[in-house]
Amino acid sequence: xxxxxxxxxxxxxxxxxxxxxxxxxxxxxxxxxxxxxxxxxxxxxxxxxxxxxxxxxxxxxxxxxxxxxxxxxxxxxxxxxxxx
Numbered sequence: 001x002x003x004x005x006x007x008x009x010x011x012x013x014x015x016x017x018x019x020x021x022x023x024x025x026x027x028x029x030x031x032x033x034x035x036x037x038x039x040x041x042x043x044x045x046x047x048x049x050x051x052x053x054x055x056x057x058x059x060x061x062x063x064x065x066x067x068x069x070x071x072x073x074x075x076x077x078x079x080x081x082x083x084x
Contacts, residue, residue, distance in 0.1 A: 004043065008077070
């Protein structure tokens with residue numbers, strides 16, 4: 001989730017940010033091979049979660065705030081970056 005949201009706007013695409021965060025985490029607690037293999041799917045899911053949460057606010061609650069629009073963009077951009 002941190003890679004999708006807190007690092008949004010960074011020059012590196014989301015999959016690269018995920019890899020960098022996992023490397024930092026590995027310095028303290030080793031991820032398993034299965035966890036490393038799941039990084040790409042987890043990144044897509046995190047970006048989708050950002051998008052879907054904001055879409056719910058926008059469409060169901062009519063919350064058209066700058067924050068909601070930003071979260072829509074973060075989610076949309078993250079999902080696009082994961083498809084490359």
